[in-house]
Amino acid sequence: MVNKIIRWLLTLCGLIIGYALSVVIVDAQIIKVQHGALIAYIVLTLIGGIIMYIISPLIINLVWKLSEFIEGATQKMPMNDIIVAVFGLITGLIIANLFSGPFNGLPYNIGTIIVIILNIVLGSVGVNIAIKRKEEFYNVFSFFKKFGSKQKYMKSEHSRVQPKILDTSVIIDGRIFDICQTGFVEGPLIIPNFVLEELRHIADSSDSLKRNRGRRGLDILNKIQKELNIPVEIIEKDFPDIGEVDSKLLKLSQILGGKVITNDYNLNKIAEFQGVAVLNINELANAVKPVVLPGEEMAIQVVKDGKENGQGIAYLDDGTMIVVDGGRKFIGENIDVVVTSVLQTAAGRMIFAKPKAQMERAV
Secondary structure, three states: OHHHHHHHHHHHHHHHHHHHHHHHHHHHOOOOOOOOHHHHHHHHHHHHHHHHHHHHHHHHHHHHHHHHHHHHHHOOOOHHHHHHHHHHHHHHHHHHHHOOHHHOOOOOOHHHHHHHHHHHHHHHHHHHHHHHOHHHHHHHHHHHHHHOOHHHHHHHHHHOOOOEEEOHHHHHHOHHHHHHHHOOOOOOEEEEHHHHHHHHHHHOOOOHHHHHHHHHHHHHHHHHHHHOOOOEEEEOOOOOOOOOHHHHHHHHHHHHOOEEEEOOHHHHHHHHHHOOOEEEHHHHHHHOOOOOOOOOEEEEEOOEEOOOOOOEEEEOOOOOEEEEOOOHHHOOOEEEEEEEEEEEEOOEEEEEEEEHHHHHHHO
Protein backbone atom coordinates (compact mmCIF):
# COMPACT_ATOMS: atom_id res chain seq x y z
CA MET A 1 0.00 0.00 0.00
CA VAL A 2 2.78 2.39 0.93
CA ASN A 3 4.67 1.56 -2.27
CA LYS A 4 1.59 2.32 -4.37
CA ILE A 5 1.09 5.70 -2.70
CA ILE A 6 4.77 6.59 -3.19
CA ARG A 7 4.61 5.44 -6.83
CA TRP A 8 1.64 7.71 -7.60
CA LEU A 9 3.33 10.61 -5.79
CA LEU A 10 6.44 10.08 -7.93
CA THR A 11 4.23 9.94 -11.03
CA LEU A 12 2.73 13.28 -10.01
CA CYS A 13 6.24 14.67 -9.64
CA GLY A 14 7.02 13.33 -13.14
CA LEU A 15 3.99 15.17 -14.55
CA ILE A 16 5.15 18.39 -12.91
CA ILE A 17 8.71 17.94 -14.19
CA GLY A 18 7.37 17.15 -17.70
CA TYR A 19 5.26 20.29 -17.67
CA ALA A 20 8.20 22.41 -16.48
CA LEU A 21 10.40 21.01 -19.28
CA SER A 22 7.65 21.62 -21.84
CA VAL A 23 7.52 25.29 -20.84
CA VAL A 24 11.28 25.61 -21.24
CA ILE A 25 11.28 23.79 -24.61
CA VAL A 26 8.36 25.76 -26.04
CA ASP A 27 9.72 29.11 -24.86
CA ALA A 28 13.18 28.35 -26.23
CA GLN A 29 11.61 27.01 -29.47
CA ILE A 30 13.83 23.93 -29.27
CA ILE A 31 10.92 22.04 -30.88
CA LYS A 32 8.91 23.85 -33.53
CA VAL A 33 5.29 23.80 -32.49
CA GLN A 34 3.01 23.62 -35.52
CA HIS A 35 -0.34 22.79 -33.92
CA GLY A 36 -0.17 25.04 -30.84
CA ALA A 37 1.71 25.10 -27.60
CA LEU A 38 -1.12 23.37 -25.69
CA ILE A 39 -0.51 20.05 -27.43
CA ALA A 40 3.22 20.28 -26.64
CA TYR A 41 2.46 20.96 -23.01
CA ILE A 42 0.07 17.99 -22.79
CA VAL A 43 2.35 15.56 -24.64
CA LEU A 44 5.52 16.45 -22.74
CA THR A 45 3.69 16.45 -19.40
CA LEU A 46 2.29 12.96 -20.10
CA ILE A 47 5.70 11.72 -21.22
CA GLY A 48 7.23 12.96 -17.95
CA GLY A 49 4.52 11.23 -15.90
CA ILE A 50 4.78 7.94 -17.88
CA ILE A 51 8.57 7.83 -17.57
CA MET A 52 8.40 8.47 -13.82
CA TYR A 53 5.67 5.82 -13.44
CA ILE A 54 7.86 3.27 -15.22
CA ILE A 55 11.05 4.00 -13.27
CA SER A 56 9.35 4.63 -9.90
CA PRO A 57 9.72 0.98 -8.72
CA LEU A 58 13.48 1.28 -9.21
CA ILE A 59 13.52 4.55 -7.26
CA ILE A 60 11.39 3.08 -4.45
CA ASN A 61 13.62 0.00 -4.25
CA LEU A 62 16.72 2.21 -4.10
CA VAL A 63 15.18 4.33 -1.33
CA TRP A 64 14.31 1.25 0.77
CA LYS A 65 17.82 -0.17 0.35
CA LEU A 66 19.31 3.17 1.31
CA SER A 67 17.09 3.39 4.40
CA GLU A 68 18.06 -0.17 5.41
CA PHE A 69 21.73 0.70 4.99
CA ILE A 70 21.34 3.83 7.16
CA GLU A 71 19.35 1.89 9.76
CA GLY A 72 22.02 -0.83 9.90
CA ALA A 73 24.78 1.75 10.19
CA THR A 74 23.04 3.56 13.07
CA GLN A 75 21.59 0.51 14.83
CA LYS A 76 24.45 0.28 17.34
CA MET A 77 24.52 4.04 17.74
CA PRO A 78 22.53 5.40 20.72
CA MET A 79 19.64 7.73 19.88
CA ASN A 80 21.27 10.56 21.86
CA ASP A 81 24.34 10.34 19.60
CA ILE A 82 22.16 10.40 16.46
CA ILE A 83 20.36 13.54 17.69
CA VAL A 84 23.69 15.22 18.45
CA ALA A 85 25.04 14.26 14.99
CA VAL A 86 21.95 15.72 13.28
CA PHE A 87 22.34 18.90 15.33
CA GLY A 88 25.99 19.16 14.24
CA LEU A 89 25.00 18.57 10.59
CA ILE A 90 22.35 21.30 10.69
CA THR A 91 24.78 23.72 12.34
CA GLY A 92 27.44 23.01 9.70
CA LEU A 93 24.94 23.54 6.85
CA ILE A 94 23.74 26.83 8.34
CA ILE A 95 27.31 28.12 8.59
CA ALA A 96 28.03 26.95 5.03
CA ASN A 97 25.03 28.88 3.68
CA LEU A 98 26.02 31.99 5.62
CA PHE A 99 29.36 31.96 3.76
CA SER A 100 27.80 31.14 0.38
CA GLY A 101 26.59 34.70 -0.41
CA PRO A 102 29.79 36.06 -2.02
CA PHE A 103 30.06 33.04 -4.34
CA ASN A 104 26.56 33.20 -5.84
CA GLY A 105 27.51 35.78 -8.45
CA LEU A 106 30.47 33.93 -9.96
CA PRO A 107 30.11 33.02 -13.66
CA TYR A 108 29.84 29.55 -15.24
CA ASN A 109 28.13 28.11 -12.14
CA ILE A 110 31.46 28.16 -10.29
CA GLY A 111 29.68 29.71 -7.29
CA THR A 112 27.15 26.86 -7.18
CA ILE A 113 29.96 24.28 -7.17
CA ILE A 114 31.78 26.12 -4.36
CA VAL A 115 28.56 26.33 -2.31
CA ILE A 116 27.96 22.58 -2.71
CA ILE A 117 31.52 21.83 -1.61
CA LEU A 118 31.11 24.18 1.37
CA ASN A 119 27.92 22.40 2.43
CA ILE A 120 29.56 18.96 2.20
CA VAL A 121 32.74 19.99 4.03
CA LEU A 122 31.15 22.06 6.82
CA GLY A 123 28.31 19.57 7.25
CA SER A 124 30.83 16.76 7.75
CA VAL A 125 32.91 18.89 10.10
CA GLY A 126 29.78 19.71 12.13
CA VAL A 127 28.88 16.02 12.51
CA ASN A 128 32.47 15.09 13.45
CA ILE A 129 32.79 17.82 16.10
CA ALA A 130 29.34 17.06 17.55
CA ILE A 131 30.11 13.34 17.95
CA LYS A 132 33.52 13.95 19.51
CA ARG A 133 32.19 16.58 21.94
CA LYS A 134 28.85 14.88 22.62
CA GLU A 135 29.27 14.81 26.42
CA GLU A 136 29.62 18.60 26.42
CA PHE A 137 26.51 18.86 24.24
CA TYR A 138 24.63 16.70 26.76
CA ASN A 139 25.68 19.06 29.53
CA VAL A 140 24.53 22.10 27.51
CA PHE A 141 21.16 20.50 26.72
CA SER A 142 20.64 19.50 30.36
CA PHE A 143 21.59 23.04 31.43
CA PHE A 144 18.88 24.61 29.25
CA LYS A 145 16.42 21.93 30.28
CA LYS A 146 17.15 22.64 33.92
CA PHE A 147 17.19 26.43 33.86
CA GLY A 148 14.89 27.22 30.91
CA SER A 149 11.96 27.92 33.21
CA LYS A 150 12.27 28.53 36.94
CA GLN A 151 8.83 27.17 37.69
CA LYS A 152 9.45 24.07 35.62
CA TYR A 153 12.82 23.64 37.27
CA MET A 154 11.34 23.79 40.76
CA LYS A 155 8.67 21.29 39.81
CA SER A 156 11.13 18.87 38.22
CA GLU A 157 13.47 19.05 41.22
CA HIS A 158 10.70 17.72 43.45
CA SER A 159 9.27 15.17 41.03
CA ARG A 160 12.24 13.87 39.01
CA VAL A 161 13.63 10.51 40.09
CA GLN A 162 17.30 9.90 39.39
CA PRO A 163 18.14 6.57 37.72
CA LYS A 164 20.02 4.09 39.89
CA ILE A 165 22.92 2.32 38.14
CA LEU A 166 23.76 -1.10 39.58
CA ASP A 167 27.37 -2.14 40.16
CA THR A 168 28.51 -5.75 39.69
CA SER A 169 29.32 -6.14 43.39
CA VAL A 170 25.88 -5.03 44.55
CA ILE A 171 24.15 -7.41 42.12
CA ILE A 172 26.19 -10.36 43.40
CA ASP A 173 25.58 -9.25 47.00
CA GLY A 174 21.81 -9.64 46.46
CA ARG A 175 20.57 -7.28 49.18
CA ILE A 176 19.53 -4.72 46.56
CA PHE A 177 16.57 -6.95 45.67
CA ASP A 178 15.25 -6.90 49.26
CA ILE A 179 15.83 -3.14 49.56
CA CYS A 180 13.93 -2.42 46.32
CA GLN A 181 11.17 -4.80 47.39
CA THR A 182 10.57 -2.72 50.53
CA GLY A 183 10.08 0.41 48.40
CA PHE A 184 12.94 2.43 49.89
CA VAL A 185 14.69 2.70 46.49
CA GLU A 186 12.82 4.23 43.55
CA GLY A 187 13.58 3.30 39.96
CA PRO A 188 14.42 3.19 37.23
CA LEU A 189 17.18 0.66 37.85
CA ILE A 190 19.85 0.83 35.14
CA ILE A 191 21.86 -2.28 34.32
CA PRO A 192 24.69 -1.44 31.86
CA ASN A 193 25.57 -4.04 29.26
CA PHE A 194 29.25 -4.00 30.31
CA VAL A 195 28.16 -5.02 33.83
CA LEU A 196 26.25 -7.96 32.33
CA GLU A 197 29.38 -8.93 30.39
CA GLU A 198 31.46 -8.85 33.58
CA LEU A 199 28.87 -11.02 35.35
CA ARG A 200 28.92 -13.48 32.46
CA HIS A 201 32.73 -13.72 32.59
CA ILE A 202 32.59 -14.34 36.36
CA ALA A 203 29.89 -17.01 35.88
CA ASP A 204 32.10 -18.74 33.26
CA SER A 205 35.20 -18.66 35.46
CA SER A 206 37.17 -21.85 36.10
CA ASP A 207 37.28 -20.91 39.80
CA SER A 208 34.26 -22.52 41.46
CA LEU A 209 33.87 -19.71 44.01
CA LYS A 210 33.87 -17.01 41.33
CA ARG A 211 31.57 -19.12 39.16
CA ASN A 212 29.03 -19.45 41.97
CA ARG A 213 29.16 -15.71 42.68
CA GLY A 214 28.58 -14.89 39.02
CA ARG A 215 25.64 -17.28 38.75
CA ARG A 216 24.17 -15.83 41.92
CA GLY A 217 24.41 -12.36 40.36
CA LEU A 218 22.59 -13.52 37.23
CA ASP A 219 19.87 -15.13 39.40
CA ILE A 220 19.44 -11.87 41.31
CA LEU A 221 19.08 -9.97 38.01
CA ASN A 222 16.36 -12.36 36.87
CA LYS A 223 14.51 -11.84 40.16
CA ILE A 224 14.84 -8.06 39.84
CA GLN A 225 13.38 -8.10 36.31
CA LYS A 226 10.55 -10.53 37.04
CA GLU A 227 9.45 -9.78 40.60
CA LEU A 228 10.05 -6.08 41.25
CA ASN A 229 7.41 -3.46 40.43
CA ILE A 230 9.93 -0.79 39.46
CA PRO A 231 11.21 -0.16 35.91
CA VAL A 232 14.41 -1.99 34.99
CA GLU A 233 16.37 -0.94 31.90
CA ILE A 234 19.38 -2.56 30.24
CA ILE A 235 21.56 0.05 28.50
CA GLU A 236 23.81 -0.84 25.59
CA LYS A 237 25.93 2.28 26.06
CA ASP A 238 29.62 1.45 26.26
CA PHE A 239 32.90 3.36 26.39
CA PRO A 240 35.48 1.47 24.30
CA ASP A 241 38.22 3.95 25.22
CA ILE A 242 37.74 3.18 28.95
CA GLY A 243 39.06 -0.16 30.18
CA GLU A 244 37.84 -0.54 33.78
CA VAL A 245 34.19 -1.28 34.54
CA ASP A 246 34.21 1.06 37.57
CA SER A 247 35.34 3.98 35.41
CA LYS A 248 32.63 3.15 32.86
CA LEU A 249 30.02 3.16 35.63
CA LEU A 250 31.08 6.62 36.81
CA LYS A 251 31.10 7.97 33.24
CA LEU A 252 27.62 6.56 32.55
CA SER A 253 26.35 8.04 35.81
CA GLN A 254 27.63 11.48 34.81
CA ILE A 255 25.91 11.26 31.41
CA LEU A 256 22.57 9.99 32.79
CA GLY A 257 22.65 12.21 35.88
CA GLY A 258 22.05 9.13 38.04
CA LYS A 259 23.45 7.46 41.15
CA VAL A 260 25.63 4.37 41.39
CA ILE A 261 24.50 1.68 43.84
CA THR A 262 27.48 -0.31 45.14
CA ASN A 263 29.11 -1.86 48.20
CA ASP A 264 32.62 -1.42 46.80
CA TYR A 265 34.57 0.81 49.20
CA ASN A 266 37.18 1.85 46.60
CA LEU A 267 34.54 2.74 43.98
CA ASN A 268 32.77 4.79 46.63
CA LYS A 269 35.91 6.86 47.29
CA ILE A 270 36.65 7.40 43.58
CA ALA A 271 33.05 8.47 42.99
CA GLU A 272 33.26 11.02 45.82
CA PHE A 273 36.44 12.43 44.28
CA GLN A 274 34.74 12.78 40.87
CA GLY A 275 31.54 14.23 42.33
CA VAL A 276 29.33 11.25 41.40
CA ALA A 277 26.48 10.39 43.77
CA VAL A 278 26.75 6.89 45.29
CA LEU A 279 24.38 4.78 47.36
CA ASN A 280 26.48 2.34 49.39
CA ILE A 281 24.62 -0.75 50.63
CA ASN A 282 27.12 -1.30 53.46
CA GLU A 283 26.66 2.26 54.71
CA LEU A 284 22.90 1.75 54.60
CA ALA A 285 23.21 -1.47 56.59
CA ASN A 286 25.33 0.31 59.22
CA ALA A 287 22.91 3.23 59.37
CA VAL A 288 19.88 1.06 60.16
CA LYS A 289 21.59 -0.90 62.93
CA PRO A 290 20.21 -0.17 66.42
CA VAL A 291 21.95 2.70 68.21
CA VAL A 292 23.96 1.59 71.23
CA LEU A 293 25.19 4.15 73.76
CA PRO A 294 27.88 3.81 76.43
CA GLY A 295 26.38 2.72 79.73
CA GLU A 296 23.68 0.53 78.19
CA GLU A 297 23.30 -3.05 79.31
CA MET A 298 22.78 -6.06 77.03
CA ALA A 299 22.69 -9.83 77.24
CA ILE A 300 25.17 -11.61 74.97
CA GLN A 301 26.85 -14.96 74.43
CA VAL A 302 30.64 -14.95 74.29
CA VAL A 303 31.64 -17.22 71.40
CA LYS A 304 35.43 -16.96 71.16
CA ASP A 305 38.50 -15.24 72.51
CA GLY A 306 39.75 -11.91 71.21
CA LYS A 307 43.11 -10.67 69.96
CA GLU A 308 44.16 -9.09 73.25
CA ASN A 309 44.81 -11.05 76.41
CA GLY A 310 41.61 -11.87 78.30
CA GLN A 311 39.22 -10.50 75.66
CA GLY A 312 36.11 -12.34 74.52
CA ILE A 313 34.14 -11.85 71.34
CA ALA A 314 30.35 -11.85 70.90
CA TYR A 315 28.03 -10.83 68.06
CA LEU A 316 24.64 -9.19 67.83
CA ASP A 317 21.94 -10.60 65.54
CA ASP A 318 22.88 -8.08 62.81
CA GLY A 319 26.53 -9.21 62.90
CA THR A 320 27.93 -6.33 64.95
CA MET A 321 31.05 -7.45 66.85
CA ILE A 322 31.21 -6.94 70.61
CA VAL A 323 34.64 -7.00 72.25
CA VAL A 324 34.25 -7.94 75.92
CA ASP A 325 37.14 -6.91 78.16
CA GLY A 326 37.82 -9.85 80.47
CA GLY A 327 35.29 -11.98 78.67
CA ARG A 328 37.60 -14.84 77.70
CA LYS A 329 36.73 -16.86 80.79
CA PHE A 330 33.02 -16.64 79.84
CA ILE A 331 33.36 -18.30 76.39
CA GLY A 332 30.23 -20.34 75.67
CA GLU A 333 28.24 -18.59 78.42
CA ASN A 334 25.41 -16.02 78.34
CA ILE A 335 26.33 -12.95 80.38
CA ASP A 336 25.17 -9.39 80.93
CA VAL A 337 27.59 -6.69 79.81
CA VAL A 338 27.76 -2.92 80.01
CA VAL A 339 28.77 -0.94 76.90
CA THR A 340 31.87 1.19 77.48
CA SER A 341 32.40 2.64 73.97
CA VAL A 342 31.33 2.33 70.34
CA LEU A 343 33.73 2.57 67.40
CA GLN A 344 32.33 3.34 63.94
CA THR A 345 34.60 2.46 61.00
CA ALA A 346 34.16 2.24 57.22
CA ALA A 347 34.05 -1.54 57.55
CA GLY A 348 31.29 -1.44 60.17
CA ARG A 349 30.73 -0.86 63.86
CA MET A 350 32.45 -2.36 66.91
CA ILE A 351 31.11 -2.30 70.46
CA PHE A 352 33.40 -2.51 73.50
CA ALA A 353 31.93 -3.75 76.74
CA LYS A 354 32.73 -5.19 80.15
CA PRO A 355 30.91 -7.86 82.14
CA LYS A 356 28.26 -6.28 84.37
CA ALA A 357 29.41 -8.22 87.42
CA GLN A 358 32.95 -6.91 86.97
CA MET A 359 31.64 -3.33 86.69
CA GLU A 360 29.59 -3.74 89.89
CA ARG A 361 32.61 -5.06 91.82
CA ALA A 362 34.65 -2.11 90.60
CA VAL A 363 32.01 0.29 91.99
